Amino acid sequence: MTYKSHHVAILASAGSLSLLSGAWIFQALGYAPCAMCIWQRYPHAIAILLGLVVLFGLRHIGIYLLGAAAAATTAGLGLYHSGVERGWWEGPSTCTGSGFDMLGLSGQQLLSTSGPSNVVMCDEVVWEFLSLSMASWNAIFSLMIAVFWVIAAVLAYRSRASV
Numbered sequence: 001m002t003y004k005s006h007h008v009a010i011l012a013s014a015g016s017l018s019l020l021s022g023a024w025i026f027q028a029l030g031y032a033p034c035a036m037c038i039w040q041r042y043p044h045a046i047a048i049l050l051g052l053v054v055l056f057g058l059r060h061i062g063i064y065l066l067g068a069a070a071a072a073t074t075a076g077l078g079l080y081h082s083g084v085e086r087g088w089w090e091g092p093s094t095c096t097g098s099g100f101d102m103l104g105l106s107g108q109q110l111l112s113t114s115g116p117s118n119v120v121m122c123d124e125v126v127w128e129f130l131s132l133s134m135a136s137w138n139a140i141f142s143l144m145i146a147v148f149w150v151i152a153a154v155l156a157y158r159s160r161a162s163v
Contacts, residue, residue, distance in 0.1 A: 008148055008151050009059075011148060012051065016044040016048050016074075017051075020045065036077065036092070039077050040142075043073040043074035044074055047070040050063055050067045050070065060156070061153050071142050071148075071149055072143070072146040075139045075142035081135035081138075081139075082133060082135045085133050095121060
């Protein structure tokens with residue numbers, strides 16, 4: 001069976017849909033996402049939309065390269081998030097433990113338990129499998145998806161060059 005570029009692109013888009021669906025399932029199971037987790041979802045949504053564009057007939061190397069860029073972006077964000085979780089580098093001060101400033105709070109505010117209970121810090125791992133967090137798995141699988149988008153672009157280029 002010969003795979004065409006649009007078959008590979010749709011498969012890559014389905015990979016993004018699977019990862020995004022998995023994130024929503026984990027959220028429904030009570031694993032609230034942090035801000036960096038949310039950032040990683042946007043490029044997947046773009047890749048899914050690009051896959052729909054391909055599915056409905058617009059097949060161009062540029063679309064495949066945009067899909068590769070979207071998947072590579074979320075892979076990069078996942079790698080960055082993984083490094084923040086492991087303490088390899090600083091994360092954004094707005095969602096890491098170092099960003100919580102108690103100096104401006106009164107004693108009553110410090111003792112209050114009525115604050116948000118579902119705040120997830122970006123430097124905390126809430127779930128892991130085989131010693132890798134969700135961000136790490138997202139980085140790995142998203143990089144694989146980016147490779148599929150690149151393969152689609154190469155196949156499209158080769159099919160045009162052979163005509």
